[in-house]
Amino acid sequence: MSAAVHTHADENRLREQVVDFGKSLFERGLTAGSSGNLSVRLEDGWLLTPTNASLGRLDPARLSRLDWEGRLQDGDPPSKEAFLHRAMYQQRPGAGAIVHLHSTHSAAVSCMCGLNHDDCIPPLTPYFVMKIGRLPLLPYHRPGDPALGDAIGALAKKHAAVLLANHGPVVSGSSLEAAVYAAEELEETAKLFLMLRDVPVRPLDAQQIAELKTAFSLDI
Numbered sequence: 001m002s003a004a005v006h007t008h009a010d011e012n013r014l015r016e017q018v019v020d021f022g023k024s025l026f027e028r029g030l031t032a033g034s035s036g037n038l039s040v041r042l043e044d045g046w047l048l049t050p051t052n053a054s055l056g057r058l059d060p061a062r063l064s065r066l067d068w069e070g071r072l073q074d075g076d077p078p079s080k081e082a083f084l085h086r087a088m089y090q091q092r093p094g095a096g097a098i099v100h101l102h103s104t105h106s107a108a109v110s111c112m113c114g115l116n117h118d119d120c121i122p123p124l125t126p127y128f129v130m131k132i133g134r135l136p137l138l139p140y141h142r143p144g145d146p147a148l149g150d151a152i153g154a155l156a157k158k159h160a161a162v163l164l165a166n167h168g169p170v171v172s173g174s175s176l177e178a179a180v181y182a183a184e185e186l187e188e189t190a191k192l193f194l195m196l197r198d199v200p201v202r203p204l205d206a207q208q209i210a211e212l213k214t215a216f217s218l219d220i
Ligand SMILES: O=C(CO)COP(=O)(O)O
Pocket: 034, 035, 036, 037, 049, 050, 051, 052, 053, 078, 079, 080, 081, 100, 143, 144
């Protein structure tokens, strides 16, 4: 696994970041109850939020620390989506963090009929293109189904973010901040997509997307 080198101090800083971003996401209603999970890459493993924990009230000392085989090293029992996060890290060596939410508008889109499974939200805005790119839909699996690992692995090679059908988004980023910002952008674009359902829309065209790719060196 490629990764930036993390010292003990770095790990403590990352633990605090997970708690701070978790609280911020929860308080703004981007995931409710004990839904959602956050993870960050360490040099020799990764941190993940514990199962059944509210993102609004995480304890930095009790985050689950896992190795790359998925074995718990210390902390509380990990999220049931641990293998999903692990599969995404394995396919995306540049991913430093992963955010999974049940954010309302993204979850609403994930329940719609007639989505293009390769590209379920059109390129409505430049920030959606820049932060998410093309968003594939992963067919329904129950939360915690180990088959989700293989299924997401196949898509994560080419996509930084995936929408789980009838569930919610999984978004990776180079850092936790980047992954959270991308998940927020996805939620805002899902909201626009729903608002504009009965209105003729003009998404960005191929040339406008190509311009963004060049200007921002996007790998999408
Ligand atoms: O969002 C969730 C399942 O998809 C929450 O599960 P965990 O509480 O096990 O992290």
